[in-house]
Amino acid sequence: MPEVDAATDLVLGGFTPLSTTDWPGKLAAVVFLQGCPWRCGYCHNAGLQPRCASSEAPRWPDVLATLQRRVGLLDGVVFSGGEPTLQRGLGGAVAEVRARGLRTGLHTAGIYPERLSALLPALDWVGFDLKTDLADAATYDALTGARHSAAAVRRSLEALLACGVEFEVRTTYHPRLISDDALLGMAQMLQDLGIRHWVLQRWQANADPAQQPLVPAWCWPQPLLQEALHELVPGFALR
Ligand code: SF4
Numbered sequence: 001m002p003e004v005d006a007a008t009d010l011v012l013g014g015f016t017p018l019s020t021t022d023w024p025g026k027l028a029a030v031v032f033l034q035g036c037p038w039r040c041g042y043c044h045n046a047g048l049q050p051r052c053a054s055s056e057a058p059r060w061p062d063v064l065a066t067l068q069r070r071v072g073l074l075d076g077v078v079f080s081g082g083e084p085t086l087q088r089g090l091g092g093a094v095a096e097v098r099a100r101g102l103r104t105g106l107h108t109a110g111i112y113p114e115r116l117s118a119l120l121p122a123l124d125w126v127g128f129d130l131k132t133d134l135a136d137a138a139t140y141d142a143l144t145g146a147r148h149s150a151a152a153v154r155r156s157l158e159a160l161l162a163c164g165v166e167f168e169v170r171t172t173y174h175p176r177l178i179s180d181d182a183l184l185g186m187a188q189m190l191q192d193l194g195i196r197h198w199v200l201q202r203w204q205a206n207a208d209p210a211q212q213p214l215v216p217a218w219c220w221p222q223p224l225l226q227e228a229l230h231e232l233v234p235g236f237a238l239r
Contacts, residue, residue, distance in 0.1 A: 007092035010060040011035065013048040013082055017066060018074070023105045023125060024168065026075040029067060033090065036083040037111060039145030040131070042172060042203055048082035060093065068100055076103030076124060084108060085115040094122045110156030111149070117159040126160060126167040130198075132178050133185035143177065161193060169195060170239075174203035175220045183221060187232035197235035 013034035016022070022030045035051035036043075043049065067077060077097045084090050085108055094104050108116060109129040120126075130153065131143045140150035160167055169190065171178070178186075183200075190198055200221070221229070229236045 007060055007089040007096055010087055010089040010093050011051070011053045012058050012060060012063065013045075013053070015058045015063050015066075017070070019078070022078045022080065022107070023076060023127070026103070026105070026125075027073070028076050028078045028105060029070065029074055030078045030080050031063060031093070033079060033081045033084040033087050035086045036081055036109075037086065037146060038083070038109065038149065040143055041145075042174070042177065044172075044204065045082065051086075060089075064093075064096055067097065067102065071100055071102060074102060076105055078105035078107060078125075078127075080107040083111050085112045085119065090115075091119055091122065094119065098122060108156070109144075110153040110160075111146075113152055113155035113159055116156050117163075120159060120163040120165055123165050126165055128157065128160060128167050128169050130157070130169050130171050130186065132171070133182040134189060135185055136182060139182065157193070161195075168197055168199060170199040170201055172203055173200040173220070177203065180221065180225055183225065183229060184232075187229045187236070191232045196233060197237075198229075198233045199237050199239050201239045 011034040012031065014032035016030040019028050019030050022028055032045070032048060034048055034053050034057065036049045039049065079090060079094065084106060097104050103124040104122060105125040105127065106119070106123050107127045107129065109131070110116065132139055134140065134150045134154050137150040140153070141147055171186065187198070
């Protein structure tokens with residue numbers, strides 16, 4: 001049995017006691033873990049990128065006590081971020097949640113394939129963040145601000161498929177971030193891997209002035225392109 005790191009050093013960035021959107025179809029609490037090594041320009045949670053906790057951040061023992069009181073009201077707990085697999089204590093926290101009879105979910109960008117592989121047997125669901133076409137490593141690196149990011153994501157995706165845990169692939173989309181060709185390349189790759197569900201989440205404006213030219217793209221992708229994506233991935237959806 002793999003060794004589980006204790007959750008005592010877990011650094012939290014936030015806690016949502018009840019969410020109906022972070023784990024589709026489930027009532028879930030969301031534990032946001034602090035820190036991410038990537039620097040996606042459109043990051044929806046840029047405040048969670050640094051590894052240091054804010055003085056106002058919740059503490060894991062207090063969150064766990066709240067979760068204990070909500071057993072029977074919640075379907076499960078999602079660990080989000082930031083990149084939750086950055087923290088060694090995640091395995092211990094997942095184990096503590098499961099010990100209370102709650103299901104466990106994870107949001108990840110697949111940054112650490114080995115850590116994800118070790119964690120997968122203890123998870124009931126994964127929301128997997130695919131940034132763009134893995135065949136275009138240079139663009140993947142440009143979006144994440146990190147070298148060799150596509151190779152790590154590919155290994156994580158392969159581990160996810162091999163494990164058999166339920167998962168959803170999701171992509172933050174704006175036409176200036178992801179070209180039509182890249183979308184088609186992603187859809188083709190997902191079809192080749194036998195993945196039938198894929199959600200495009202339209203990019204939402206954030207506070208970064210550098211991102212302001214990226215006006216919200218309500219009408220993209222164009223209908224013909226959407227049809228092509230549907231043909232390749234039958235469970236394709238826009239959110
Ligand atoms: S991987 Fe996720 S948390 Fe990390 S910078 Fe990118 S969008 Fe933000």
